[in-house]
Amino acid sequence: MTTAPVPQERRFPPIDKLADLAMVLVIIGGIYMAANLPGNISLVPAWVLLILAVIVLAVGVVLLARLDDFAWGTFRLVAGWALVAYIVIAGMIGYAFVYDGTRGEALGLLIAMLTVFAVAVPLLLGFSVARFQPTAKHPDGTAGTP
Amino acid sequence: MAQDAAAVAVTPEPHAGPPPAVRDFQIVPLKGIPIVAVVIAGLIAAIWSNNLWALIFFHVVGGGLWTAIDLFVGLIVGPIIGGMSIPARTEFTTRFMPKMVLLMPTLVTMTLASGWQLARHEGNLDPSSPNHAWLVASFIIVGIMATIAIGLLEPANLAVLFELKKPKPNGLRIARLMRVFIYTAGITGLMQVATLIIMTRVASQ
Numbered sequence: 001m002t003t004a005p006v007p008q009e010r011r012f013p014p015i016d017k018l019a020d021l022a023m024v025l026v027i028i029g030g031i032y033m034a035a036n037l038p039g040n041i042s043l044v045p046a047w048v049l050l051i052l053a054v055i056v057l058a059v060g061v062v063l064l065a066r067l068d069d070f071a072w073g074t075f076r077l078v079a080g081w082a083l084v085a086y087i088v089i090a091g092m093i094g095y096a097f098v099y100d101g102t103r104g105e106a107l108g109l110l111i112a113m114l115t116v117f118a119v120a121v122p123l124l125l126g127f128s129v130a131r132f133q134p135t136a137k138h139p140d141g142t143a144g145t146p
Numbered sequence: 147m148a149q150d151a152a153a154v155a156v157t158p159e160p161h162a163g164p165p166p167a168v169r170d171f172q173i174v175p176l177k178g179i180p181i182v183a184v185v186i187a188g189l190i191a192a193i194w195s196n197n198l199w200a201l202i203f204f205h206v207v208g209g210g211l212w213t214a215i216d217l218f219v220g221l222i223v224g225p226i227i228g229g230m231s232i233p234a235r236t237e238f239t240t241r242f243m244p245k246m247v248l249l250m251p252t253l254v255t256m257t258l259a260s261g262w263q264l265a266r267h268e269g270n271l272d273p274s275s276p277n278h279a280w281l282v283a284s285f286i287i288v289g290i291m292a293t294i295a296i297g298l299l300e301p302a303n304l305a306v307l308f309e310l311k312k313p314k315p316n317g318l319r320i321a322r323l324m325r326v327f328i329y330t331a332g333i334t335g336l337m338q339v340a341t342l343i344i345m346t347r348v349a350s351q
Contacts, residue, residue, distance in 0.1 A: 023293065
């Protein structure tokens with residue numbers, strides 16, 4: 001008895017993992033900040049985490065932009081609406097910090113972290129859906145049978 | 147998140163034959179968006195007014211529903227769905243999962259934003275507060291839950307819904323994506339129990 005060959009999934013650069021990592025870095029930074037506000041603390045750890053997150057996210061964006069056969073329409077659809085949703089969520093968190101009197105460097109750091117968060121998640125969601133969608137070269141959304 | 151067990155529902159068994167017909171559905175139910183907008187507006191008003199009752203309302207209602215839905219769907223609804231036929235599971239999923247796409251992020255935003263403001267209002271964010279260490283523990287747990295929910299569950303959830311929108315859904319792909327939910331459902335369940343322990347402790351001292 002033989003079994004039908006199973007279509008293989010397409011291989012992509014680790015764009016989703018990079019977006020995940022960027023998100024984790026800013027979440028850790030956010031916890032560090034939230035755990036110590038409104039105290040007078042060193043912001044160096046938060047800066048380091050933010051810079052790492054920005055670098056990781058930028059690498060992910062570059063890798064994404066270099067994809068030539070990709071369901072960009074689906075990506076824009078999902079990432080666009082997710083961006084709207086996560087701007088609202090990040091905006092709510094930012095609003096609470098501003099309202100509570102967080103100012104200066106700490107506020108700037110928090111807003112930068114929220115921005116990374118609000119970009120990383122739509123990137124992750126858009127990529128996670130679009131990677132399985134049909135394209136001109138891959139009409140069934142797979143890499144075909146081996 | 148609550149999507150976990152329900153998403154498992156569409157896991158097709160190997161060699162189950164052709165994929166079942168899937169009813170048309172909206173991935174994001176547009177009728178629910180005005181309700182979400184009203185909730186968010188109420189949340190903004192609660193934070194702006196710094197009214198204790200309003201803050202407690204949003205935090206308790208949001209947190210209670212978030213925790214209860216996670217536990218109920220994960221431990222009770224999930225196993226029931228697991229015993230359904232493939233077409234029944236698929237139909238349930240196409241009706242249930244889109245609602246979760248709107249409901250859970252709304253509850254999470256409600257809970258966290260009002261919770262932060264409430265902690266501020268009550269002085270629990272002050273490092274000298276006896277509740278401060280408990281709150282930091284809750285931040286860490288929420289951070290882990292957010293990482294799992296946003297980084298693993300939500301992408302898989304959306305990918306499954308888009309897969310089910312195709313004329314010929316790929317059953318093997320759906321099964322593989324659903325395994326993500328199976329492995330992470332237990333972790334988020336444990337996190338919710340830990341949240342209950344921490345929050346009842348904070349409220350009692």
